[in-house]
Amino acid sequence: MQTILHIAIILGTLAGMEAFSWFIHKYLFHGPLWFIHRSHHQHRSGWFELNDVFSLLFGGISMYLIWEGRAMLDTKFWIGLGISIYGIIYFIFHDWFIHNRLKSFKTTNSYLLGIRRAHKIHHKSTEKNPSEEFGLLLASKKYFKQFNQSAP
Template sequence: MNFLIVIVVFIAMEGATWVIHKYVMHGFLWVLHRDHHDHSTDGPLERNDLFFVIFAIPAILLFYLGVQQGVNYLFYIGLGITLYGMAYFMVHDIFIHQRAKVIKKTENPYLLAIRRAHKQHHKHLGKEEGECFGFLWVPIKYFKMYFNKNK
């Protein structure tokens, strides 16, 4: 049952990420997210990186509350959130934005579709008129670009 909680939370985080990205990061907290689009920050860190701290707080609280009287479901919810955050970091920061030059090239159609959709998202420098707010699941047209190459 605990494994199921982790998986369901991980999957649900994609929906939460879409909503947060579209309505919070491209909304009232655009002031923190803007430098991720316009690259106005010098150095290795962006104000946008504060979102890692903001999003870690609920997971940390769930871990804490989940171990107060033995490990309970709250711990596993926190674990699902944390695993999604780790996946986000690996794919978004390492693979897509190359903040660490370890995964430069791939022929994996799934990863190519994710990268392409993210490039479409970043073509918009302002907070309006954005597209592709998802992370691990993007509009199907991007998957079709790479999965149907041989057909």
């Protein structure tokens, strides 16, 4: 029973991180923290950009929670693990698949193609505003329509 609770905490944390990430991306990164996030909307000449400081911050929070909850494997541990898993998903989806920080893989998966398309639309603007689609794993249906139509 406790294993189910731990899995539920991790899954809840993943869902919470997606909602939280959408919120801070829209209202903080494209708001008062634009001076940092701007680097992500500009051409990058090296591997790192100033925006990566946010990943370091969330990684630090995750490590802190895991460390604090390690002795009893309490809720802090499982939340920290969920944040860490979200970070891994973020790296794979965002940095590797969407922005090609590593050699990208090819896919015909309609979900992945829709997410990539929504993110590319988000980056269409190199300015703070206007912008749309602030999520990582979720996007508006309109970005998936082209890929979900079956051939006659």
